[in-house]
Amino acid sequence: MYKNEELIKTGDTYHNEFSYSQTEVDLFSKVSGDHNPIHHDAAYAATTMFKKPIIHGMLSASVFSKVFGTEFPGEGTIYLSQQLQFKRPMYVDQVYLASFEVSETDPEKHKATITTLVKHKETGDITIQGVAQVMNLKRI
Numbered sequence: 001m002y003k004n005e006e007l008i009k010t011g012d013t014y015h016n017e018f019s020y021s022q023t024e025v026d027l028f029s030k031v032s033g034d035h036n037p038i039h040h041d042a043a044y045a046a047t048t049m050f051k052k053p054i055i056h057g058m059l060s061a062s063v064f065s066k067v068f069g070t071e072f073p074g075e076g077t078i079y080l081s082q083q084l085q086f087k088r089p090m091y092v093d094q095v096y097l098a099s100f101e102v103s104e105t106d107p108e109k110h111k112a113t114i115t116t117l118v119k120h121k122e123t124g125d126i127t128i129q130g131v132a133q134v135m136n137l138k139r140i
Contacts, residue, residue: 008112008139014072014100017121018063020055022092028059054089061086061128063098064116068132072100073112073139080111080133088120088127095121103131110140 022040029035037044038054045053061084068077090096097119104113111133118128134140 006139007107008073008102008105008136010102010105012102014067016063016067016071016098016100017095018098019095020059020090020092022053025053025055025059025092028056032056032058050089052091054091057084057086057128060090060096060118061130063096063118064100064130064132067098067100068114068134073134073136076138077134077136080135082116082130082132084116084128084130086128088125090118090120090127096127097121105140107140109135110137111135112140 025039029039034056038048038050039056040053042053045051061082064082065079068079069075099117099119101115102112103115105111112135114132114134116128116130116132117126119126
């Protein structure tokens, strides 16, 4: 298990369980300005392929930022880039598991490449996958 004071290295993994409420989706709509009814209008969403409101993709992926900045590698981490693929919709009040695996480090530049993945906890279905580049002067 990763300890926040340790240097990360190739092969290290980290996991974070999370979910979002409708209140959080509504707050994200307000902050982002994305008021697409697919995110909060059940009647509208029922007419779509999703059948019910879905979480904004960028809100869903924000778990990566939370983990990088506070847990793994942790405080002081700077996001350099993130490649994302949204594979399946995500829904409020469902539990998801975000997984991280360090695929490469560059200790001289304090940078790491980290594979990012979100799965529905119960079904194991992948909802988001990608690759991030981060920098942390103390932990890489």
